[in-house]
Amino acid sequence: MSVDDRIREGLIMTEQHLRTPDTATAFEDVTRAGDRRTTRRRMAFAGAAAAAAAVVAAAVVAIVVALSTDDPTSSPTPSNPPASAPTAQAEAPLSPIEGTWRSDPVTFEAMAATLRDNGLQASVPALRAELGDFGRTRVTVTLVDGDETVAVGGDVASTSAYTLGAGTVTLDNATGWTGTTVLQDQMGVGMRLNFILITAPEGATKGLADEALVRALYTTATFTKVDQ
């Protein structure tokens, strides 16, 4: 018997041997978990909004975003806990970090240079295959209602879920990496969003190492809030 026939037959026989998953129960579990996370997320929005409002009142103007591994224990601990917790979760106002952020003009070559500076030059061809050699454009990061989207030009390059905490934003990318954002006091530099990669994420997106994609998209340029 050829190895191909053995593999195919073995997989089919094994599949028939496995028990059928309980789809109805699984559906209830999934929707319940999804609804629970949404509720938690709304509560986090309210908490972060209260903390961030105080920060903005004191002319805090810079945001540093730090990406870490998926190990929650390695995430930075927020240094400024919220002064008060919200008592209601209805229609929480947007946090100042939520909305649309646009980078300074950035070129593909600048992204490639970011990779080279970080020893990731081998990922440059994969980055070009993933994003295309776009010449000069802007990267847009949108943080709305728990969904974070990164677009290069008009094309979506990456999406994540995010949650707001007390002075932090945690990104949770469905294809692998997670990250944490930390609000920092930096007087007089305007409302800027700077992404800093602390720990390399694992995994890959379409053959492109996650670390390379994340560094290229987030760390090549700084971002300015488009909507207030």
Place this chain on the structure above:
Amino acid sequence: MDDTVAGRIMDDVVIGPRAAHDAAREEFRGVFAAVYPRVVRTVYFIVHDEPVAEEIAQDAFVELYRGWSKIRNYERPDLWVRRVAIRKAQREVSKSVRRIGLERAVAQPDRVDDTATLPDPELMAAIRSLPAQQRAVLVLFYLEDLPMAEVADLVGCSASTGFVHLHRARSRLAELLSEEVDGNVR
């Protein structure tokens, strides 16, 4: 204000979004029922553990549920969730390998081989010896009969890299199972 009109306005505000929510939920239920069992199967052949496979599949569907308002507009929402599940499964295997390595460094536990009750335990054991990406390529290619372009998209590599994974997996399995292997995938 006319009470009737006010009542209609309230209905628009309150019932309109709920009806849309219910419709989206029913749509999600349809996709779930059609895709979930297949996702569990695929993930099983990567992680080789039924409870873990169901847990990973459900995690992926929770992500789909949370992003449903956006992902439902995609051409193939089912591919999105399969891709997420497969990537999660691959990461789970990588973590397990590291975990087992650490356990072995401390002590040699008595491990139960739960492949023994399966129809071809030798094959399953051989597949478990493969790296996660090779397992994923193998099951998508042989069991699900997907073209390599789609396999590669789901696994997260290029098609040429997918063929490399497939070639290495076949060679390794042929060696372990003492089966014939030639240059052409069949």
